[in-house]
Amino acid sequence: MLLNAFILALRTIRRNILRSFLTILGIVIGVASVITMVMLGDGTTAYVTQSITKLGSNMLTISPGQERRGPPTGDNSAKLFRMSDIEAIKREISGLKAVTPIGSTSLNSVYGNENYSTTIYGVTNDYFIIKDWGLQSGRIFTDGELLSGASVCIIGETVKKKLFNEQDPLNANIRLEKFSCKIIGVLNSKGAAAFGMDQDDLIVVPFKMFQRRISGRQDLSSIVLSVEESASSQRVQTDIKELLRQRRHLKEGDEDDFNIRDMKDIIATLSSTTEMLTLLLGAVAAISLVVGGIGIMNIMLVSVTERTKEIGIRLAIGALEREVMMQFLVESVVLSSIGGIIGIILGIGITVLVTNVYDIPFIFNQNIVIISFFFSTIVGVVFGYFPARKAAKMNPIDALRHE
Numbered sequence: 001m002l003l004n005a006f007i008l009a010l011r012t013i014r015r016n017i018l019r020s021f022l023t024i025l026g027i028v029i030g031v032a033s034v035i036t037m038v039m040l041g042d043g044t045t046a047y048v049t050q051s052i053t054k055l056g057s058n059m060l061t062i063s064p065g066q067e068r069r070g071p072p073t074g075d076n077s078a079k080l081f082r083m084s085d086i087e088a089i090k091r092e093i094s095g096l097k098a099v100t101p102i103g104s105t106s107l108n109s110v111y112g113n114e115n116y117s118t119t120i121y122g123v124t125n126d127y128f129i130i131k132d133w134g135l136q137s138g139r140i141f142t143d144g145e146l147l148s149g150a151s152v153c154i155i156g157e158t159v160k161k162k163l164f165n166e167q168d169p170l171n172a173n174i175r176l177e178k179f180s181c182k183i184i185g186v187l188n189s190k191g192a193a194a195f196g197m198d199q200d201d202l203i204v205v206p207f208k209m210f211q212r213r214i215s216g217r218q219d220l221s222s223i224v225l226s227v228e229e230s231a232s233s234q235r236v237q238t239d240i241k242e243l244l245r246q247r248r249h250l251k252e253g254d255e256d257d258f259n260i261r262d263m264k265d266i267i268a269t270l271s272s273t274t275e276m277l278t279l280l281l282g283a284v285a286a287i288s289l290v291v292g293g294i295g296i297m298n299i300m301l302v303s304v305t306e307r308t309k310e311i312g313i314r315l316a317i318g319a320l321e322r323e324v325m326m327q328f329l330v331e332s333v334v335l336s337s338i339g340g341i342i343g344i345i346l347g348i349g350i351t352v353l354v355t356n357v358y359d360i361p362f363i364f365n366q367n368i369v370i371i372s373f374f375f376s377t378i379v380g381v382v383f384g385y386f387p388a389r390k391a392a393k394m395n396p397i398d399a400l401r402h403e
Contacts, residue, residue, distance in 0.1 A: 006330055012303070013335065023299040024339030026292025027379065031343025031372045032350065033285030038368045039351040041278025043360040048270050050361070051192070058097070058233060059130055059263040062223040062240065066259060078257045080219035085247060089223070093239050095231025098126035101220045103210045109163060109203060110175040116162040119202050120176065122210020130226040138170050138185025141206050149208030154185040156200035179213055181205065233262055282368075289375060292339065293383035300332050300387035308394065315396040325392035332384020333377060340376030344369055 013020045064078035083101065090099055103122035108115055121127070125140050138154065145152050153174070160169050173180045181203075190199040211218060227233050237260050244258055314324060348364075355362040 006334065008327055008331070010334065012331055013338075019299065020335060023295055024292065024335050024342070026288055026295045027336050027339030027376050028292075028343040028346060030286065030288030030290075030292050031340050031376050032347035033288055034282050034372050035344060035347030035365075035368055036350045036354075037281040037285050038278055039347070039363060039365050040354060040360070041274060041281065042363040042365055043351075043355055045271050045274040045278070046361045046363055048274060049267055058227040058229065060225050060227065060233070060237065060240070061261045061263075062225070062244070062258060063261070064221065064258050066255065066257070079248060080221060081223055081258075082219055085220070085244065086223060088243060088247060089225070089240060092243055093236060095228050095236050097226040097228045098129040099223065099225040100124045100126040100130060101207050102127070102222045102224050103207065103215050103220070105214060107176050107203075107214070109159065111163040111169075111172065114163045116159060118156075118159050118162075120210070120214060121202055121204050122207040122214065123204055124207055126226075127204065127224070130224055133190065134188045135185045136188045137168075138183070140185060146206045146208065149206055149210075149212050151179060151181045151209060151213070152184045152206065153181040154187060154204045155183055156187050156202045156204075157189040158198055158200040159203055160186055176203070176214075233264060237262065286375075289379055292376075293336070293379040296332055296335055296380060297383040297387060300328060300384055301390070303331075304328065304387050304391045307391075312394065312396045315394065321392040324394075325388045328388035328391050329381065329384050332388065333380035336376050336380025336384075337373075340373045343376065344373060347372075 062081070064080050066078075081101070086099055086101055090096070100123050105120055106117060107120050108117050124146055128134070128140060135154070136157075140154065141150075141152065144150070153176075155163075155169060155174075163169070163174065164172070169183045169186060172183050174183060175181075187200065187202075187204070192198055205214075227236050240260060241256065245254075245256065248257060250257065315321075348369075352362055354360070
């Protein structure tokens with residue numbers, strides 16, 4: 001009986017192919033929208049996570065002042081750090097992979113007739129470990145260069161292109177404001193990070209050189225460190241907090257005059273935000289499924305009216321009510337299922353296109369595909385039930401008299 005009902009449903013759909021397509025259009029749009037929104041949301045979440053991970057793995061940033069939004073530049077009203085704080089952290093905190101002070105400012109760099117404004121970072125060699133950043137050519141700083149604050153630098157790929165084009169920059173001297181700096185290395189390209197920030201637009205110099213020639217001060221505005229994979233990031237944060245409170249002579253009950261930012265917390269926050277937006281957009285898109293279901297109900301009611309005499313003949317020659325009901329219910333489910341299949345293909349196709357255009361990772365979400373098809377089928381059952389019941393409850397005599 002079910003097979004016969006399925007065959008009859010396909011024949012009916014084929015007889016009115018244009019009307020059938022317009023009927024399932026709402027289902028197609030609904031399923032395609034849900035799949036596109038959810039898969040793009042998954043890809044965006046993965047993109048954001050990858051971008052932030054590029055900034056450094058298991059990274060903690062310690063800044064003066066209470067926590068606030070924006071980049072960790074430090075609070076001028078709070079007591080800044082000293083090199084002795086870094087030595088104490090290295091000496092007393094276990095589970096650390098690398099620790100470095102960081103100073104930064106924007107300066108104009110000049111080579112020959114080319115000049116380019118970029119960000120100068122004063123760091124130690126631990127910076128390259130924390131950022132997991134290798135060199136495409138040259139070398140990192142020697143211990144002597146770090147201790148003496150030698151005028152040497154390592155440049156990013158963007159600075160290399162702006163100042164040197166295709167020339168080899170190694171051992172060349174560039175001018176930073178009023179002093180020259182010898183290039184000893186070129187960093188591997190990392191590309192854009194979160195929010196479109198160009199990570200290759202920088203020049204790295206020894207921290208002591210940054211203090212002496214650029215900032216002109218001995219204190220530190222920021223400390224960055226990396227936690228070993230086997231160590232607990234929360235435990236390290238707690239230990240650092242206790243150590244710095246002691247060193248900064250904060251009494252019990254006093255608020256911290258410094259803040260510690262965990263890269264994992266930032267990733268978790270942004271990921272949860274994008275996931276929530278994905279769910280919201282998916283829910284909005286799912287409304288199209290309801291609209292499509294109403295369209296199916298409307299057309300099925302029209303179909304019942306058009307085929308009243310056919311229904312009357314079937315009932316008169318002995319067809320059971322449940323058989324008539326099954327015929328129309330199967331027809332409704334077949335319509336919605338075809339719409340679901342087309343919607344799945346369309347949704348995946350749109351997702352692939354958009355991810356390629358915007359360079360977002362394509363993540364195939366098998367669960368949302370199955371759920372979308374399941375709900376498209378359920379829509380056919382729910383919205384096809386009333387027209388099918390109306391057909392099954394017809395009086396054969398009244399049906400046969402219908403013109």
